[in-house]
Amino acid sequence: MDETTQQPHILLVDGMALLFRSFFATAVRGQYFRNADGIPTNGVSGFARHVMTAQTIFQPTHLAVCWDMGAYTFRNDLYEGYKSNRPEPPEELKPQFDMARNVSEMMGWKNFGEPGMEADDLIGTITKKYNDAKITIISGDKDLLQLLKPNVQIAFTKKGFNIYDIYSHERFVEEYQIAPHAFADVKAFMGDSSDGYAGVKGIGPKTALQFIQKYGSVDGVLESLHELTPSQRKKIEENLEMLHLSKKLAVIHCDCPIEVDIKDLSLPVFNEELLQELEASGLGSVARQAVTLIS
Incomplete structure (x- = not known):
């Protein structure tokens, strides 16, 4: 400074x-x-x-x-x-x-x-x-x-x-009722069609945001799968690899050389x-x- x-x-x-x-x-x-x-x-x-x-x-x-x-x-x-x-x-x-x-x-x-x-x-x-x-x-x-x-x-x-x-x-x-850094967790579930990654198929922006509002993060949702509907659990379990990958793709890296x-x-x-x-x-x-x- x-x-x-x-x-x-x-x-x-x-x-x-x-x-x-x-x-x-x-x-x-x-x-x-x-x-x-x-x-x-x-x-x-x-x-x-x-x-x-x-x-x-x-x-x-x-x-x-x-x-x-x-x-x-x-x-x-x-x-x-x-x-x-x-x-x-x-x-x-x-x-x-x-x-x-x-x-x-x-x-x-x-x-x-x-x-x-x-x-x-x-x-x-x-x-x-x-x-x-x-x-x-x-x-x-x-x-x-x-x-x-x-x-x-x-x-x-x-x-x-x-x-x-x-x-x-x-x-x-x-507006979002989440911490800004958790926006990447929302995108991990909903994906990004313009960037070409799917997130969890069948989970849209509204549900993705509700997940993070309630559980705070991707990990928080995964730790609470038993609280979700059978349909939501199935979608996440079938797309678990893409969920984790989507989170990595969504996060902005703040340590560039x-x-x-x-x-x-x-x-x-x-x-x-x-x-x-x-x-x-x-x-x-x-x-x-x-x-x-x-x-």
Whole structure:
């Protein structure tokens, strides 16, 4: 933690989530905003503008962008079918993966990516390290709910660049009636169709949540199988291996091997050189918004 008296406020951005969201928001109308080389920039432009808008809204003192580094992660080692049901990204999006990270570095934002890990795991690692800071996470991924703590809020993208559905620790506990870390136990039972793991077949979100509300965890449910209905017991016993595997897949790992120094997360100062570089890269709309953040 830094030595200033002000509590740091770290904005943690799920870079790939914003890139995908921005790409599809404009691609549906065929707007790819190609640069002078003919390369689409719509996702990259939207990503950068989204982060700058978030800076204005949340007024952080520090900022980091976390990235997925390829489709294959340690979760694929645990389960070959993990995320295997997802379609290939569109051709217009593929060149924007590297471009987005390059532009993020150009903007001066601190970037984190670790082969074999997901952005969620990097976000979790930074959140764990800076337990005394105020932290705002920006993403569209509900898995991150398990990271909520009194000092952590999650701003889920909802509409445009500036409308969010914000979850605090207090709101989550009030709505779900469980501890945030137990959200992974809920997912262990209900599974996740977008990530390609089944949980316990026949156990839906409502029953999964009721299990954890009453018994606290997967282990708590298994210790109380005699209290469940015969149908519920049968479903769990027939899918026991997948239940345990689903829990491993659902848990965000907060001990990634990354070096994080809060001084490196300080907000950058934009200047004319950056604006010229953005314009030369075909990112005029990003440059125009960056002007508003030059003090």
